Amino acid sequence: MSRVISLAVIPGDGIGPEVVAEALNVLQAATDGGDAAFDTTQYALGAARYLATGDTLTDEDLAAVSQHDAILLGAVGGTPGDPRLAGANIERGLLLRLRFALDHYVNLRPSVLFPSVPSPLADPGDVDFVVVREGTEGPYVGNGGAIRVGSANEVANEVSVNTAFGVERVVRYAFAAASARPRKKLTLVHKTNVLVFAGGLWKRIVDEVASEFPDVTVDYLHVDAATIFLVTDPARFDVIVTDNLFGDILTDLAAAISGGIGLAASGNINPDGRFPSMFEPVHGSAPDIAGQGIADPTAAILSVALMLDHLELPEAADRVRRAVVADVAERGEGHRSTSEIGAAIVDRIRAH
């Protein structure tokens, strides 16, 4: 009898539903006839839902989504500057709430420059690294506040909270990931010379966990220097481990140099398995191109591959990745529609 995996699907806003539709077709093709079947439930969450009902993510929504084995998310967020969204913060209220509530302490973002894919770098070299971004702490905790708001005497603070518990679990995950890769190299990125408290904690934990992984080579870069290496020598990186905010910044830059945000996949992972992990393209809802059927679904499709890895379906994951690599290798200047790209990848999977 086949294993049934229950999948929550959050198509979201803008191009989200468009790319998710293709991703689900690919998931179907890659798992057809295998011994896992996906039972999907769609959740209408995002700016559209907020505009319709005033709700961002209710406790009931959260409880329902949490019941599933995994979550596939398209993109959430309305049109920037939409006055009807002024009181909402879809990012904090929905996306970050899910990441925090479901204890997604590993935000996994691979960067691979596939053959034939153009890079803005003149000489990118062999780009193949993964960023392990912490997902539940740091400057993202929402632990800020402001006084005298709107006045000339306003003070607005943001607190970055870092715990040994939180840092150690993500650092250990990153070491294990490095140890499983051929080059076995881990780079801690922080700003220890300025953020001495948080940086000191990260440095100490990396030094301590390093002793458990003698096969892994460790180095350290300040975040500013890391951006330089990402454009001058990205091939130097294997596994990067860093905090939530630095990881946000570095992974957009990493996506840009390795073929663009249209190809960048991510997993918000709860390695303990206590909560479902959530897979999503790094890109946003891109309201400016929504509804035209021109969004590139590749990042969402590669996010399905990450999900299949996580669900321990490596053969299905490989099928998806091989089809994507073959497809992108043949992309010329011509523009295909969202569904053409999705269909081409599905066809490649079915042809094998």
Next chain:
Amino acid sequence: MSRVISLAVIPGDGIGPEVVAEALNVLQAATDGGDAAFDTTQYALGAARYLATGDTLTDEDLAAVSQHDAILLGAVGGTPGDPRLAGANIERGLLLRLRFALDHYVNLRPSVLFPSVPSPLADPGDVDFVVVREGTEGPYVGNGGAIRVGSANEVANEVSVNTAFGVERVVRYAFAAASARPRKKLTLVHKTNVLVFAGGLWKRIVDEVASEFPDVTVDYLHVDAATIFLVTDPARFDVIVTDNLFGDILTDLAAAISGGIGLAASGNINPDGRFPSMFEPVHGSAPDIAGQGIADPTAAILSVALMLDHLELPEAADRVRRAVVADVAERGEGHRSTSEIGAAIVDRIRAH
């Protein structure tokens, strides 16, 4: 009678003294026969001083340096991992202490890709922008702390402090800078969707000050998106205004795409003129190449040009910049020494 400008010179560590020596030669050549003369006093500050005396920056040092009209700094910092420096934090104790004590609220970092200078980008376009980085607030305030340090229950926090006073003065400076440039465009970079308190303050102040500068076009980018544009379309930027930490990250990336850290100059400016402003290359002390006479002094030399701008000696500043532009245009693959580059730039200035 000629105006006498009193200049504090902090050569610092590593390649600092090497590049400062050339920068001072260039300063001399550019101002020779003009109506300003520089009276320089050298201060031995940095890791070497710390190792010799245990002092980083004493109150007496600070008082002495503060007496001058301007400060030229090479680079400070010892060899990373030097156990004798374990207890020191030269960056916080010296560099940041100077920036904060001297109220350098504008950290000015131009990025110009000069003709013939190679960029890691395949198609950089016309790169000519300036980052106005806040220098006295944000995550750099040193307002963090940790408990249970060294234990499995450690908590390490960092507080970003942002005030309407502090944000407004730097935003107003940035608008004035944008208004004085041909393209008159200002981009606020922050992370308003996550850092809602600090981001909200920055956004409000930019919106308010914008009404005083109707000639300036304003846009906003999240910091992660800004890194993408810096590698895919850097020509879109004119003036960027941002906080201390985002500015640190963006300016290293900006330096990388516009010819490298060997060309990146900066000014730590107190626009009020209550304290001396401080000019320094963006690069560090590079202990790995120190003492070999191979460091590129161009960033220090361009920092002299920024200093001359600030001191209202625009003709001397132009002499320096024109000589640098001509010199870099003729740089081939051959490697010249630090003093050869300095001498070549001096010769060009004297020849005009």
